[in-house]
Amino acid sequence: MKYKSKRRAILLLADGTIFHGKAVGDKEGTAFGEVCFNTGMTGYQEIFTDPSYFGQLMVTTNAHIGNYGTNANEIESDGVKIAGLICKNFSYNYSRPDADTSLEDFLNKNNLFSISDVDTRALVNYIRDNGAMNAVISTDVENVSALKKKLAEVPSMEGLELASKVSTKEPYYYGDENATYRISALDIGIKKNILRNLAKRDTYIKVFPYNATFEELSAWQPDGYFISNGPGDPEPLSDAINTAKDIIASGNPLFGICLGHQVIALANGVSTYKMHNGHRGINHPVKNLLTGKGEITSQNHGFAINKEETEANANLEITHVHLNDQTVAGIRMKDKNVFSVQYHPEASPGPHDAEYLFDQFYDLIKKTATEKVS
Incomplete structure (x- = not known):
């Protein structure tokens, strides 16, 4: 049995709003991108490997992510394309018989930084009201001012050729x-x-x-x-x-x-x-x-x-x-x-x-x- 990380993490939106969470696994990290959400109840592996999501921080509205692991036949490209993952409950253990590996191992293999234990219902409501915007997820919770400066330098998705x-x-x-x-x-x-x-x-x-x-x-x-x-x-x-x-x-x-x-x-x-x-x-x-x-x-x-x-x-x-x-x-x-x-x-x-x-x-x-x- 694997246990959730206790390492604190934050999601900082471009307008200064902060949501709190924890790092997935024991990784330290920081990731920038446009924050958006997907309402699919299944298919997280296909979502994470879809090239259309390149440069975006993905918020999953489904409460549990990772519970059925990953399968090598269910990727949509040559690897993970999202910039980072934001979820509520991250499942370190999986139960699907034909899964190859856990989602944690899959994301680690692709060097993707992720955070969990975020109030995703509140976050999605906020995005719906205020629109998609650039954001950063990070374990560097003591240096918010430095993160704000770096976030301000991230180009807008509008006008961006990817x-x-x-x-x-x-x-x-x-x-x-x-x-x-x-x-x-x-x-x-x-x-x-x-x-x-x-x-x-x-x-x-x-x-x-x-x-x-x-x-x-x-x-x-x-x-x-x-x-x-x-x-x-x-x-x-x-x-x-x-x-x-x-x-x-x-x-x-x-x-x-x-x-x-x-x-x-x-x-x-x-x-x-x-x-x-x-x-x-x-x-x-x-x-x-x-x-x-x-x-x-x-x-x-x-x-x-x-x-x-x-x-x-x-x-x-x-x-x-x-x-x-x-x-x-x-x-x-x-x-x-x-x-x-x-x-x-x-x-x-x-x-x-x-x-x-x-x-x-x-x-x-x-x-x-x-x-x-x-």
């Missing part, structure tokens, strides 16, 4: 090389389960770095193009936006998820904005305006596209809306083979209501390829 920090450095392949169709994927923070979902639909994927040009993506002669999820502000991604413009102009199928959705909107002249809190969880309600059906979705984003500009754009149609706040959750181009969604249809973990979007992309690729042959 895709280059998580993207692949070199192109790589995923799936069966004998698959019927090829997809060129622009990696601005791609998740492994997206690649799994594409590959199991008879496609072979070549994944390119965040700044790859259309010429580089098209040289592989793909049947379709994909722009991934990812972290940070979409507006500084000029290379990805220009690549999206070129893909759109080519007339080939294009699908975008989350940050990729925002890049496609920017390529169409629609601006984006930083949300007060963002959407992060696995139970967000979305309405498909094309079918009239509701979907329970997995979401993780702090930016959104401008709804008024989208409605005024003659080339775009809003296909999905978030039912909590009526923000745009999906779009398609009226005269092009292009569509995108703000949420995560790969849903790992989470609901599978939106998995049809991968089928829709595959059908679009198949239809376009057949038309070219005929």
